[in-house]
Amino acid sequence: MPAPFQPESLIASLRPLAAAVALSPAEQAYRQFYGFSDAWAAHSRMGTIQAAGYQVAVQAWWPAQPRATLVLLHGYYDHVGLYRHVIEWALGMGFAVLSFDLPGHGLSSGARASIGDFAEYQAVLQAVLQAVLAEAATLELPQPWHLCGQSTGGAILIDYLLNSAPGAEIGETILLAPLVRPRAWGWSQFSYRIMKRFVSEIPRRFSVNSSDAAFIDFVHHQDPLQPRNLPTAWVGALSRWVPRIEAAPRSTRSPLIIQGEADMTVAWRHNLKVLQDKFAAPQILRLAEARHHLANESVELRQRYFEFLSQRLS
Numbered sequence: 001m002p003a004p005f006q007p008e009s010l011i012a013s014l015r016p017l018a019a020a021v022a023l024s025p026a027e028q029a030y031r032q033f034y035g036f037s038d039a040w041a042a043h044s045r046m047g048t049i050q051a052a053g054y055q056v057a058v059q060a061w062w063p064a065q066p067r068a069t070l071v072l073l074h075g076y077y078d079h080v081g082l083y084r085h086v087i088e089w090a091l092g093m094g095f096a097v098l099s100f101d102l103p104g105h106g107l108s109s110g111a112r113a114s115i116g117d118f119a120e121y122q123a124v125l126q127a128v129l130q131a132v133l134a135e136a137a138t139l140e141l142p143q144p145w146h147l148c149g150q151s152t153g154g155a156i157l158i159d160y161l162l163n164s165a166p167g168a169e170i171g172e173t174i175l176l177a178p179l180v181r182p183r184a185w186g187w188s189q190f191s192y193r194i195m196k197r198f199v200s201e202i203p204r205r206f207s208v209n210s211s212d213a214a215f216i217d218f219v220h221h222q223d224p225l226q227p228r229n230l231p232t233a234w235v236g237a238l239s240r241w242v243p244r245i246e247a248a249p250r251s252t253r254s255p256l257i258i259q260g261e262a263d264m265t266v267a268w269r270h271n272l273k274v275l276q277d278k279f280a281a282p283q284i285l286r287l288a289e290a291r292h293h294l295a296n297e298s299v300e301l302r303q304r305y306f307e308f309l310s311q312r313l314s
Contacts, residue, residue, distance in 0.1 A: 004224055005029040011107050017047030017058045018135040034081035040091045045139075049100070051127035052120060057107035058100040058128065060139065063091050068171060069141040071129070072099040073153030075293070076179075076234075077113060077204070079106025079225050086148065086295050089306050093313060096141050100128055102152075106225050113204075113227035114234050118241040121156045122164065144171030146313065150295045151266065154178030155241070161255070162248040162278060172313060173255040176294040176305075177263055180271040181242055196236065201229040209265055209292040211301070245274075252280050256312055258305045260290025260297070283312065 010026040023031065027046045031038075041061040049056050059080050070090040074083055080099045090097050103110035103124060115121065132139055147170060149157040154175040160166060161173060204227060206220045219226060257275060259268050275282055285308045287294075290301050 002032040005033050007224055014046065014048045014057060017045055017049055018138045020045045020047035035084050040088050049128050049131045052123035054103045054124060055109040056100050056124060056128060061087060061091055061097045063094055066096040066142050067094045069145045070095040070097050071145050071147050072097060073149040073156055074102065075151030075153050077227055081106065081225065083295050085302055093310060098132060098141055111231065114231035115237050116233060117237050122159055125156060125160060143169040145169050146171040148174040150176040151179045151292065159245055161253050162245065162251050173253065174309060175255050175257045177259055177266060177292050178257065178271060179266050180245060180274050181267040183265060183267050185267055196232045199232060201231045204228055204230050207265065210296050211291060211298045212296055215296040248278065250278055254280050255282050256309060257282050257284045258294055259284065259286050260292060260294060261286055261288045262290060263292045265292035
C-alpha cells in the first residue's frame with residue numbers, strides 16, 4: 001500500500017474540473033493510494049465543481065474511444081476512491097466515467113457525513129450534470145449517460161428518476177443494494193427521536209459489509225477519508241425522505257438492480273417490493289452470498305453481477 005496522501009493539501013490544490021488537465025503530484029498520490037491504474041484509461045481528470053453551495057470534488061476517466069458515459073454515485077460514508085472496481089469495469093465496457101464525492105464525503109465540502117435534507121443531494125447531482133453539459137466541448141462525455149449508484153447513491157438516483165423527469169440523454173440505471181429503508185428502520189426512527197434531543201452525532205459503528213477482508217481492513221483502519229461519526233441530522237433527513245419516496249408516482253423506467261441476500265444494512269426485501277411497484281419491470285439479480293457493499297464484494301461476486309450488467313449494456 002502506498003504511503004497515505006494528505007487530504008487537506010489535496011483539497012486545497014484542486015482546480016475547476018474543466019481547467020484540470022494533467023494530474024498534479026498530490027492527485028497522483030491519491031490515485032496510487034486507492035489502487036487506481038493509469039493503464040485503465042487513455043486520460044483522466046480530477047477537479048471541483050461548485051454545486052448547490054458546495055465545492056464538489058469530481059473525477060472523470062476516458063477510454064480511447066468512449067461510446068457512452070457512466071455517472072457513478074457512491075454510498076454513505078464512502079467516496080470515489082473506493083470505487084475502482086466499478087470504474088475499471090466501466091472503462092473496459094468503453095464508457096467514460098464521471099463520479100463525484102457527495103457533500104460531506106471524501107474531498108467535497110460540507111459537514112462530515114451529514115446533510116440537512118436529501119433534496120440537497122438532488123440539487124448537487126443536477127448542478128454537476130448541468131455544469132458538465134456546459135463544458136461539453138472540453139469534457140466530451142458522450143451520451144447516453146448511464147447511471148450507477150451504490151446504496152445511498154442508489155437512493156439519490158431513485159429520487160432523480162421518480163421526481164426529476166430526467167432528459168433523453170439518460171440511458172440505463174444500475175442500482176447496487178439501493179437504499180429505500182435501512183434495516184431495523186422502526187427502531188432507528190425511535191432511537192433518532194430520543195437522540196436528537198441530546199446529541200448532534202454518535203460514534204460510528206463500522207460494519208463488516210463485504211466478504212472482501214482486505215477491503216474491510218482498509219476501510220476500518222487505513223482510509224483517511226472515513227467519517228468517524230453518524231450525525232443525527234442525516235438520520236433525520238433520511239426519515240423525511242423515506243415516506244416521500246415511497247409515496248412518489250410510478251415511473252416507466254426499468255432499472256437494473258443488484259441485491260445481496262446477506263445484506264444486513266438495508267431492508268432489502270421491503271426495498272425490492274417498493275422498487276418493483278415504482279418502476280416498470282425492473283431487472284433484478286439477487287446474489288445469495290453477497291453483503292451490502294457490492295462495489296467492493298469478492299472477486300467472484302463482482303464478476304457475476306458485472307457479467308449480468310455487461311450483457312444488458314453491450
